[in-house]
Amino acid sequence: MMGSVARFGGLNTKLQAIYGKMLSQDDYENLIALDSVVEVARYLKENTYYSDVLDEVIVEDVHRGDLEHILKTKLIKVMESLIHFTSGPYKDFMKAMFARYEVEDLKLILRAITKGDDPRKIENLFLHSVDYSYLNYDLLTKSKTLNNLRDNLKGSIYQDAFRNLTEEDLSMREFHLEMNLDAIYFGNLIKKTKALSGEDEAILDELIGVNIDLVNLQWVYRAKKYYGLIPEEILNYTLSGGKNFGFSKLKTIVYNDDPRSEIEASLPKKYRELLTEEDIYLERKIYQFLYERFKEFDKNSRLNISKLVAVIHFMEYEIRDIISITEAIRYEVEDIKEFLIRSFD
Known part of the structure; x- marks a missing residue:
């Protein structure tokens, strides 16, 4: 316990402070109501903790790609501040x-x-x-x-x-x-x-393994449906280290003529709903699933590595949502919330 206190005491305090500065639901609603990338950049500069990386930016000159890069530099800065702990x-x-x-x-x-x-x-x-x-x-x-x-x-x-x-x-x-x-x-x-430590290794084994599972399922499904690759080639480029889908299960899916039905049949119950949506929502559903898993680990975390990896991923998903909002504004999408990782009450 003393080792955990020394390792995570100050770090968790820092992480809680970062989490407290992340966008609120009101911020999301305000961003969704805007009409351009420039307005999004201005809102972030004037009202959020992204102000430091936007401080010297002329928002009128900001394009979608510029904004994404700027926001990601904020994530890098946060990670650099955390590594000192x-x-x-x-x-x-x-x-x-x-x-x-x-x-x-x-x-x-x-x-x-x-x-x-x-x-x-x-x-x-x-x-x-x-x-x-x-x-x-x-x-x-x-x-x-x-x-x-x-x-x-x-x-x-x-x-x-x-x-x-x-x-x-x-x-x-x-x-x-x-x-x-x-x-x-x-x-x-x-x-x-x-x-x-054993506890932290187990936590990360779960989180990384689930992430790899979902990357592999998305790859196999799309490779079979859209790219026309042969099974051996698809299997060759799957990632090792998955939690629920090892090589044997992936091989069964890859060699099946109907990958969707095979994936659905072999999915653990918690994954199954990922393939019930239209293809356009697949990536978003995967990130939503990961977001919820990180929330569960963060909620139950004490003095372990859960909060560190959770907060970093929360920020990454927040940035993805901001960029999704700018894309939706650009293409005049009506229900922007359907494309966001973060869910709304």
Whole structure:
């Protein structure tokens, strides 16, 4: 108990303060009532805790992509403030969480190379934490070809994503490389949980495992329905480490001619409703499910890692909702709430 108090006492106080500053239901209602991205940016700047990252921004010049990037920099800043309350394997775990944004940066670099663009021209879009990065970005942004990028990633956790790929493969393998990068991120995250306390490892095993399950189900369903990939290829790019869907279950689903019925038949009851909606809502339902799981863990948390991972994900989902609101405003969607992760009373 004393170890838990020392480890989480100050951190949980900080997390509670952050949670208390997040958007209220009134904020959501006010944002939904606005008419443009500029108005959304102005509201966030003048009324919310995003004001610090918008302080020097001229909101009249803000576009949807700009706003998303700015808000995500807020999440990075919050995570950087939280890592100071951790040490040892807990700090290592936090660094592994930062790697998610490195993966997104690598995907941007990969797409730039695919298009023949100079990766240095997209540096303003990067999201990684400068203080907690595994990578040498000065070197990576000088990559002109896939071979350059692969060579510049040697010695990093990401090098295996590019193993055995050639320049000729790039146009058809870009998506596959992105899947490989996601697999490396989750694999590294799971690896870092093994050094935590037994209770915290069990909590993360549940949360990460459920996340991987849902990523895999979404991938299998869409790959079968829309991409026309052969079963072996679909299975090859599923992620390992799922909580309820191991390789055997995924294989059964992938080789079934009707993946929806097979998924529904093998789903635990708590997952089943995810596939009862139209396809357009699938991703939103998955994030809603994860949001509710994080809420349950946070509600029951004491002095363990639950609140840390919950608050980080709450903020991530909040940002997703803000961007969904701007998209809905742009396309004049009537019932914006149908596309949000956060539910309303």
